[in-house]
């Protein structure tokens with residue numbers, strides 16, 4: 001177990017680099033990206049926070065398009081977290097957001113994903129199955145991990161988008177999670193605001209791999225496993241396009 005040795009003391013993320021593409025930000029006016037997205041924090045909670053939200057600088061072009069994906073993620077998970085400690089304040093924000101037609105359309109999209117009889121299955125009364133666009137959800141979770149990894153590892157913390165990885169979701173309706181997910185749960189909490197997003201990290205040596213549990217609103221666990229870029233020399237991670 002080398003976690004902790006690797007990461008402490010925490011180095012400040014390099015403010016001159018865009019964590020999404022790894023390139024210097026240069027002379028453009030940077031976008032300020034909240035990690036996790038600011039909308040994950042209920043309005044009612046904001047005045048009670050003692051520390052600022054984590055923001056990372058990015059190129060505007062690298063940041064563009066993510067707002068919509070993060071909104072989809074938020075709206076998709078929201079129905080399953082309403083009984084969480086922050087559920088009532090998240091629901092209040094959702095009701096307020098419905099005053100905007102754009103948000104109503106998105107809510108309708110999410111609502112249509114709930115099916116009474118998925119694939120002809122007959123569920124007990126009151127039970128619905130929600131079909132997520134998994135690729136969109138995992139893309140947002142992976143972006144959050146990339147931001148937190150950058151925060152924790154400074155200059156060495158660029159996690160390329162193409163890094164081979166596994167991303168799995170476990171929601172409040174899953175009875176249990178596989179052993180590796182539970183094992184990572186035993187690691188120390190690293191979240192700045194664990195009631196919104198906590199995370200735990202387990203580092204393995206051979207091959208150099210990190211396993212993460214993201215814990216969202218105390219209800220969803222996202223398990224993320226990836227080989228450590230720049231350290232892992234396996235066939236998947238070896239630099240491509242170079243021979244010999």
Ligand SMILES: [Zn+2]
Nearest residue numbers: 018021059062
């Ligand atoms: Zn960039």
Ligand SMILES: [Zn+2]
Nearest residue numbers: 227232234237
């Ligand atoms: Zn590898």
